[in-house]
Amino acid sequence: MWSSGDAVALREIWKGRVWKARACTVVHDRADHLALVVPRGAPTKIPPGSGIPRDRWELEDGVFTVDALRLTRPGEAHSILLFWDADVFQGWYVNLEQPLRRSAVGFDYLDQELDLYVRPDRTWEYLDEDEFEEAQRLGVIGAEAAAAVRAEAARVLGLIERWEPPFCDGWEHWRPDPAWPIPTLPPEWEIVST
Numbered sequence: 730m731w732s733s734g735d736a737v738a739l740r741e742i743w744k745g746r747v748w749k750a751r752a753c754t755v756v757h758d759r760a761d762h763l764a765l766v767v768p769r770g771a772p773t774k775i776p777p778g779s780g781i782p783r784d785r786w787e788l789e790d791g792v793f794t795v796d797a798l799r800l801t802r803p804g805e806a807h808s809i810l811l812f813w814d815a816d817v818f819q820g821w822y823v824n825l826e827q828p829l830r831r832s833a834v835g836f837d838y839l840d841q842e843l844d845l846y847v848r849p850d851r852t853w854e855y856l857d858e859d860e861f862e863e864a865q866r867l868g869v870i871g872a873e874a875a876a877a878v879r880a881e882a883a884r885v886l887g888l889i890e891r892w893e894p895p896f897c898d899g900w901e902h903w904r905p906d907p908a909w910p911i912p913t914l915p916p917e918w919e920i921v922s923t
């Protein structure tokens with residue numbers, strides 16, 4: 730388990746290699762809950778172009794451009810990202826993804842393209858449905874996985890309808906410790922063990 734304040738790599742893995750990596754800071758790492766913060770300015774390694782994994786890619790250095798808190802219940806096929814803009818809470822971004830796996834440098838997964846955006850007034854919408862369809866057409870997301878993503882989205886929509894956690898559970902009032910430095914990617918961030 731990681732400790733509060735540890736800098737870790739949150740990586741997307743495709744074909745045994747790093748497809749995307751972002752440096753983040755551990756808020757807490759518990760058996761039932763993981764909280765990571767990805768601050769504005771955190772270094773990233775992301776290939777240019779389409780966000781859908783492909784056969785060949787080169788990673789480019791970049792930085793994360795917003796402040797995000799990333800909450801995950803271990804084993805669940807989504808994470809919740811909370812965003813702020815000038816200290817004003819913007820809403821919950823439900824990122825459908827493979828359940829996070831622990832790695833030597835942090836956590837690994839692969840994004841499943843489809844997202845849900847939930848505003849503070851409880852209105853919501855799907856995002857990136859076109860990329861979700863395209864990823865299926867390209868074989869990046871298989872039929873069975875796509876059905877599981879839709880089922881997970883439907884389960885989260887039930888939570889929105891009932892306005893249950895993780896919505897309105899208090900994390901929207903959380904703010905990062907200003908004393909924490911911007912995290913860096915750990916050494917060996919690019920090594921994927923099989």
Ligand code: MG
Pocket residue numbers: 824825840841842843844
């Ligand atoms: Mg996504």
